[in-house]
Amino acid sequence: MTHLAGKTALVTGGGTGIGLAIAKALASEGARVAITGRRIEVLEQAASDHGFIPIQMDVADEESVTAGFNQIGTTDILIANAGIAEGQNILKSDTAFWRQIMTTNLDGAYFTIREGLRRMPIDDWGRVIAISSIAGLRGLKGAHAYAASKHGVVGLIKTLAMDFAKRPVTFNAICPAYVETDIITRNQAKIEERTGMDADAARKVMTDLNPHGTLISPDEIAQAVLWLCGPASQSTNGATIEISGAPT
Template structure:
C-alpha cells in the first residue's frame, strides 16, 4: 500500500466533487476513510467503492458534528488527516443578498471550519504526521463581485488556516488550505444554472463562461485539487504549513 497505509482520513463533503476525489486517492494510498455529508445516499456509493465509512452529518450543527466525528473515530480510530471540504456557494448583487443567505454561507463555509477544527485537534495533536487541510478558494485570496458572502467566507477560511498553522507550528500538525478556481463540480453546475436563469445563455454556455474566468480557459478538475490534498498529506510535506496552494491555472498569478 501507499504512504497512508492504516491511517484515518476524515473528509467532510465527501460524497461528490473534490471530497469524493480526495477520498478515492487517499484510499488508494491505504488510508481508512470516513466520509461525512448531508445526504447518505450520495456518500454511500463512494464509501462502498473504497471500503470506507459513510456518516450523515450537517456541518452547521456542532452537536451533529460531535456525534458524527465520534462515530468515525469508533469505526476507524483516531484522526490522522482531516479534510474540511464541505461548502456552498451563491451569487447575487450585494444589495439583493438576503441576510439569511449570508448567514447560511458563513455557517457552512466558515463556522463549520471553526467547529470542525476544535473537534479534531485533540487527535491531530497526538502522534506523528498529522494534517488538517481546509478547502478554500481563490475567492479567499481576492475580491469577487456578486459573491460577497462566499468571498467573505473563503477569506475567513484562509485566515483561520494561517492562524492555526502559526499556533501549532511547533507540533507534529500542519494546517494548510487548497485554493482552487472554478472546479468541474456540482457547485459549478448550480452556478451555471443560476446564470442561465437570469441571462439568455443556456446552462452549457454558462458553464463555458465560468470556465473562461479561469486564466487557462478551462474548469479545474476535482482530481487536480485532490492530488494537491494528497500531496499535503505526504510525510515529505511536513514543512508545508500555513500555505494556500492555488490550483487555478494561473488565475491568481
C-alpha cells in the first residue's frame, strides 16, 4: 500500500502538461485522482489511459467550479494548476486581456481553493498546492498581467497558510520557470511568426531564459508535489518552491 491510499486528489488542468504529470504521480502513490479541464475529450482520453475521474470544469466560471467539486465530494489533496500564460505590451493592452488572465489564473485559483476547502477534512489532514510561476516571484518581462496574476496566487497561498496554521492542512506554491509543455510549443510558434526565426532559434529564446539552459520536465514538478503530500512535509507551510535551475 502506498502512502496516499484512501486519499482523493483533484487536479485542475489535469489533462495535459504539468497537471497530467502531477495526476499520474499522485495515482502512482495510491490516490483516487480526479482531473478537470474545459475539453472533455482530452480528459476522457487521460482517464482511459490512467484510471482518473474526468470532470469538465472551467475554473474561470464559479458555477462550473462548484458543480465540478460536487461531483467528486470530499477532497484531501487539491492541486490548483489550471491557468493561461500570455504576454502583451502594456501600451497595446486592454482591459479584456487583463481580465482574461486574472479571471483564469487568479479568480480560478480562488474558486478552486475555496470549493476544495469546503470539502476537505481540514481538522484531519489536507494538502493545497498551487502551481504559480517564477513570474510570481520575480516578474516577467512582457507579461505584466500574467506576472501579476501569479503574484496574486502566491499571496493567496501565504495568507491561507497563516489562516489555517493550527490545523493539519498545508498550503504551498510551486514556482517553476519554463517547463516542457504545449505552452512552449505555442509560444515557439508565436516567436517564429513575430521574428522570422527558425524553430530551433525560437525554442532557444525560451530555453535560455532558464538559468541552467534547459527546459524543466513536468515530472520534476510532480515529484515536488509528491513530497509536499508526503509524511515528512507537515511543517512546510506557506512556502514558495522555486524550480528554475537558478542558484539560491
